[in-house]
Amino acid sequence: xxxxxxxxxxxxxxxxxxxxxxxxxxxxxxxxxxxxxxxxxxxxxxxxxxxxxxxxxxxxxxxxxxxxxxxxxxxxxxxxxxxxxxxxxxxxxxxxxxxxxxxxxxxxxxxxxx
Amino acid sequence: xxxxxxxxxxxxxxxxxxxxxxxxxxxxxxxxxxxxxxxxxxxxxxxxxxxxxxxxxxxxxxxxxxxxxxxxxxxxxxxxxxxxxxxxxxxxxxxxxxxxxxxxxxxxxxxxx
Numbered sequence: 001x002x003x004x005x006x007x008x009x010x011x012x013x014x015x016x017x018x019x020x021x022x023x024x025x026x027x028x029x030x031x032x033x034x035x036x037x038x039x040x041x042x043x044x045x046x047x048x049x050x051x052x053x054x055x056x057x058x059x060x061x062x063x064x065x066x067x068x069x070x071x072x073x074x075x076x077x078x079x080x081x082x083x084x085x086x087x088x089x090x091x092x093x094x095x096x097x098x099x100x101x102x103x104x105x106x107x108x109x110x111x112x113x114x
Numbered sequence: 115x116x117x118x119x120x121x122x123x124x125x126x127x128x129x130x131x132x133x134x135x136x137x138x139x140x141x142x143x144x145x146x147x148x149x150x151x152x153x154x155x156x157x158x159x160x161x162x163x164x165x166x167x168x169x170x171x172x173x174x175x176x177x178x179x180x181x182x183x184x185x186x187x188x189x190x191x192x193x194x195x196x197x198x199x200x201x202x203x204x205x206x207x208x209x210x211x212x213x214x215x216x217x218x219x220x221x222x223x224x225x226x227x
Binding site: 040041042043044045048058059090092098099100101102103104105106107108 | 115118120146148150155156157158159160163203207213214215216217218219220
């Protein structure tokens with residue numbers, strides 16, 4: 001997906017280990033988001049950012065932290081991974097001046113916590 | 115907060131027929147309603163969106179209708195083609211100060227040749 005890159009694309013880890021997922025954009029957009037996708041739940045917002053060092057919690061933020069030290073990078077960290085955090089994680093960016101509108105999603109990270 | 119329900123969860127249609135996916139929302143102050151298409155192995159892609167001051171919007175074979183009184187909105191795809199096969203998600207932005215999207219649970223659309 002042009003303009004937004006997620007890494008890694010796949011990750012297998014063990015319960016209790018820390019994990020960091022990276023989202024990188026080349027569009028210089030203000031808003032960045034982390035969602036998780038699980039069967040039957042659609043996409044649920046974990047955290048979002050509205051600028052460098054400006055972040056806020058979403059619907060399912062427990063067990064996750066984020067950081068945004070540069071406009072182009074938004075990191076999602078699982079401090080101590082649990083099996084319930086096995087999911088597909090999507091990063092999204094938005095050029096809209098209004099939060100939540102016209103999101104452009106990355107290709108996702110498949111995370112398995114064993 | 116906002117709650118979005120989407121039906122049906124699966125839908126199969128013959129190529130050339132129309133497909134309709136329906137969503138209801140709970141927050142009467144919601145004012146933005148996008149639809150996303152997700153192909154296998156990819157991230158969701160915005161295909162159309164509508165604001166609460168508009169009742170209908172069309173883009174080629176795709177249209178979205180909004181009924182604010184009943185708090186529901188629908189996606190209509192006409193003259194379906196095999197490449198329309200995907201998972202479709204509706205979403206709504208609630209009235210909270212954060213203005214974040216709440217997604218429906220998705221509809222797997224299969225267009226049969």
